[in-house]
Amino acid sequence: MRGIARVLVVDDEPLQRALLLRALAPLGLEVWVASHGQEALERLQDGMPHAVLTDLHMPFMDGLTLTRHLKALDPLLPVILLTADGEREVRLKGIEAGADDFLHRPVDLAELRLRVKGHVERRFLQEKLEDLERALLALVRAVEAKDPYTAGHGERVARYALWTAEVLGVLAHEVEDLRLGALLHDVGKIAIPDHLLRGDRPLTEEEWRIVREHPIKGDEILKPLKAHPRLRPYVRWHHERLDGSGYPDGITEVPLLVQAVAAADIYDTLTSRRTYRHPAKPEEALEVLREEADQGRLSQEVVRAFRSALLRNRVLRR
Template identity: 40%
Template structure:
């Protein structure tokens, strides 16, 4: 493996002889191996040890392999762990059940060791690529936190915005990918401010034209930071377009209407709302009713999506 970490594989099978043979094969490839012999202990080991790959027998006491697989794939903390289903049965319904549960591969017993090893190594490569992707995302999230830490008045702004945007995505029944992008975009929408001098970011008074021009660069800079990661495909659009307005008077691209992705239109409203209802160096926090009064006035000017604003108001109004 190209990765320095020795992969850990969980093998779950109630056939102790088959389990022992498979364990020896995997250990012969230099892999760490942990084992379980029933569904309940398998569930516990996945939760506690987060293995790099799971090999499941489909028929085990307690909880079936397919059900364990489904649980692994439904949990955001474990869904990227590859799962290989093993069974001594060859009927199509078993394969369909495994596929529906989200299994990454399906192998019948008796299997050829060489074929099994090849498939396992291939899945582990994908797993480690995903791990590296997570590490890259963590670096970008750290940048966003570093920017926020520069200004005591924006503390926790990204956390609030990400949660509010996610609530909007859930209410609107957006896709799981779009909801994930709203959460990530909420955290990262201002990451492009990393290159803007602190004196401009924290200036208590009105910005000069030159200073505001510097501020206007942050959406494009932020997109440049996020876009190389495919997992940020939609989030990077939020980062770039969260200061656009429906009438085309926003920045950086002055796009209008449906040209602005719906996730960016959501973020624009949520971002302004949180800014209005939070303390700033130049004013106190506005009460909720006044904040929505301003947003509705701006919506009438053609800045914000009226339907999205109404939905947002219904979610947060107390």
């Protein structure tokens, strides 16, 4: 196992603890021990473990209560409960408390090792994904720092797009791609000279040509990611329009969720403050979106859903 994986073992019986420690030894983990739930929670001051293996019946705080506390602190922390055979009721309570796994006593030590290893590896993977997301967010912030007036643009566009997708009835597996895609839609602006993004003056035609390269730049930046094929439409096509007047590819078949990002992008750009113009009111920005739909650039369905989403989330009042 790679890295310094930490596992917290909680058991009030010294003999049982010793047995568990011996069973885990071949995994080369850093093992923390506690003799009851309360002590286990105190151990967390040194950081979070990658998995918790806990006995059920202990003084001061039992395994179920500990599980509930741990899950309240971190819902994704793997908790493995050690139960005696036949404790069906307890098992059900354990599931209710949020336990991820159960091991019957007497414990099969080989099984114990495999289960713990599996949970710790999943936890590592999850931490890696969280790190990746933090890195991407830092990239988005770096883009937004180039123009003080766009701070939070990516996150707002993601929020509006998710709301709209909810109205449109999006599939569960598409939500995460949409969220990341919307967040990253302008990531290519990192490759555009700062003075063109500051938004403190109208741009010349040549300057616009350079700014309009950002969807292609973004597409290139994200290429090394495994998720690239799924994020690509949002990053590359968020300025495309159904009548072919958009850029960079001039396509006429723009996926519905990409249009949701496009609508959110237009809306947020109009309602945000720029130095050379006042921010539009929500109703005014929606009027612009309606015109886009009337002229066949965005679908009526998306613009209607966008409006419903704003109403539903009380950005707009009836």
